[in-house]
Amino acid sequence: MVTPDKKVRILCVEDDPQMRTFLLAQLKARSFQTQAVRDGAQAVDLAAIFQPELVLLDLSLPSLDGLSFLRRFREWSTAPVIVLSAHDEEPVKIKALDLGADDYLTKPFSLNELLARVRVALRRADETARLRNSVTGQDAPRPLYRCGGENGLVVDFAHRSVHSNGQEVHLTPTEYDLLCELTRNAGKVLTHRELLQRVWGPDYSGENTYLRTFIRHLRRKLEPDPAQPRFLHNELGVGYYVPLPDAQTTLE
Structure with a gap:
């Protein structure tokens, strides 16, 4: 659950080094706690340790592609996932959403639009977590x-x-x-x-x-x-x- 007194953890899974550096710099400048990785298989390990509250996910990754990472991640985490991809084909978008992505943003995109979508995804996740906790008394699933x-x-x-x-x-x-x-x-x-x-x-x-x-x-x-x-x-x-x-x- 997102609270005002702690930094929100965001995991960037991005193959392109320039995009990865850009995302890390912009997110850190806005007081997010961030980790980044370029490889899908490594992202699975890092996600289990880091327990991100939001994931920015590229689809074209070495070792394990973004859709495969998403499938694995959704087995234990409900954290919102925003796909950032150069693929704008409708079947790819539908597949990502069906596998559990919360949003899909096609490259190139504006920084302001990305930050707005991050805020919306975190707000929805926070509301869902509050509802889950009030009904079940349990926190989100752990890996x-x-x-x-x-x-x-x-x-x-x-x-x-x-x-x-x-x-x-x-x-x-x-x-x-x-x-x-x-x-x-x-x-x-x-x-x-x-x-x-x-x-x-x-x-x-x-x-x-x-x-x-x-x-x-x-x-x-x-x-x-x-x-x-x-x-x-x-x-x-x-x-x-x-x-x-x-x-x-x-x-x-």
Whole structure:
């Protein structure tokens, strides 16, 4: 949440060195706390550490393109993303917006227009955060879920990795998506129908046996004793949930 007494963190993911230098200088001159990176894969790591409150994102990046970064970033962060791109084709804009971009600005652009869009995006994010906090009492999602201490269950959303009992656990893409839905909604019971629709799609909304099979697979991989689950709990006849994260959970 944006507050008047702290600098807002903005991450610039920009391949062009001149544009990157320009953005950093202009944002710092206006008292924003900024970090910049030119590589999409490095941007994923930096975003997890820096936890930006807004991202300025170029699409043409080495290693990992901007759309792929956006897809990864949206797995754990709701921070607004403004795309700054030379691509003005409608399909590219639609793809970026569908993946979770909040705004799209075509290069070249004026500095005043960019700053106006930054102000609007931050204001909307602040209002959304206030509403979320008043309704749920919870802050925005963090890129790390940890339950049960160092040797418990750890889900690193930024790097799509899972550890249990201190060991990395290899999950199938569907198993990981199912676990992410549960851990992103920790403490809340998700119904069978909700989980099936979110992970597999609307055509699977009645496949409860299918869901039970995947929960059983996850318990075998993650639980010290699958018969006495610590993490993946069942609400009989309703759905599944995982406990709230440890109170002292912080970023590595």
